Amino acid sequence: MERDNIAIEVRNLKKYFKNKFETVKAVDGISFNIKNGELFGFLGPNGAGKTTTINILSGLLKPTEGTALIGGNDVLKELNKVKALIGICPQEPAIFKFLNARENIELFGNLYSMPKEKIKERTQNLLKKLDLLEASKRKTKGYSGGMIRRLNLIIALINDPKIAFLDEPTVGMDPRARRSTWEFIRDLKNDKTIILTTHYIEEAEAICDRVAIIDYGKLIEIGSPKELMEKYEAENLEKVFMKITGRRIMEGM
């Protein structure tokens, strides 16, 4: 992989949480590169270390050890440059319930210091693409779970980030909404690098260029879904995971 073409470079990343009784190795020495314009999936059961990795890459958590470069910027030393490059869609939707969708999106646009016109234009486009335009002036208190998920995704993209971290963006969506969200995410990768965490096998297979399979904080396999299925002579990624770990992804939940 040419260095110029690397969006994210992670080296020996570790995050340990200590309590009175034990040290939990949430991320245990993982290393990988993600190319510009790639749709990269983190696949693994709940508690595997996917969200912790994203939290480190977005500067929310400090690693115990290791380095991470985002667009060539060190997350520990150049966090402000990193923040300007990224957008985060957290696993638990974080929105202000007393604001309507448009106000929520515009607030975050302002926090990125975007020009007013640009905020309005992007808000309108994103609301339209994710089918929230009609409800955009309604307070979000009355939104369904799927609508809140879509709004959560829009806020992550308002600053037109070069690199977007989407942490379980389709959890709780009905199958139709999930498929249309996949389409939307696929379209995004035309000009963005997308890092998607998921425990849905079909999601990883359907939209990711490459996946990293994570379990107990360790990166146990990396490659395109097709490569991995061929390597392990498995018909899907679930079986790949089973062949490596001896259990199903959903068992870890």
Place this chain on the structure above:
Amino acid sequence: MEAQRIIALIKMELKKLIREPAYLFLMLLFPAVLTLTFGLAFSDPSLGMSFDFMVPGLFAYACIFIIMTIAQSFTDNRAAGLLKRMNTTPMTSGEFMGSHIISNMIIAIFQVLIVFILSILMGFSHNADAVGILLAFLVIALLSLSSVGLGLITASISKNSGTATGLSFIFILPQMFFGTFIPVTNSTRLIAMFLPSYYVTDALKSIFNGDSLLSANILIDFAFISIVSIIIVIIGIQLFKKFGNK
């Protein structure tokens, strides 16, 4: 510091005030109800406590409850993941805290305006001139600063909004009982001397009494409130940055 971010955050806070009924009641309707109630209850001089004596305390009283709303707001936002999410944007902690301080100062000014207008309508008489009234508003703005600081301290040590509400009364009750309109005795003066609201009420009494704005009493009160409020808000910000944003 970027004005665009601070203005957006202030607007958001003020929208919350208007749209959340609990906040609207506590911040704007409560001071109004309190003034009307006390105005009616103490309109008879034979009771020994005049309404004119109570108004400076009412000014401070309303503003003290900012401690609770700040503590609730920060713990709620933390629980909803909003603080984390905002931390992933280029917004600085100075802009975030600054916007909270400014929006609560605006709210405090509104509270005082409501109390002042209603008090006048209920017969409150004072000897302050226009500059004196402006100074009274400034003193209250400074008290709101200490209330924001105490709210942040409460939020830092509270795991959730319910705990924050309860714990905020550690700071609210002493200020209410020993630093507003309840007469201070020799035994309670020792506690009152450490409370910002005591100095605020004392300064307001002097201002409304028509004392010279450069009198030693007003200047000492003003200096105490300024220094203590700044210290409290700095402690609050540092504690919240260290323990409250996790």
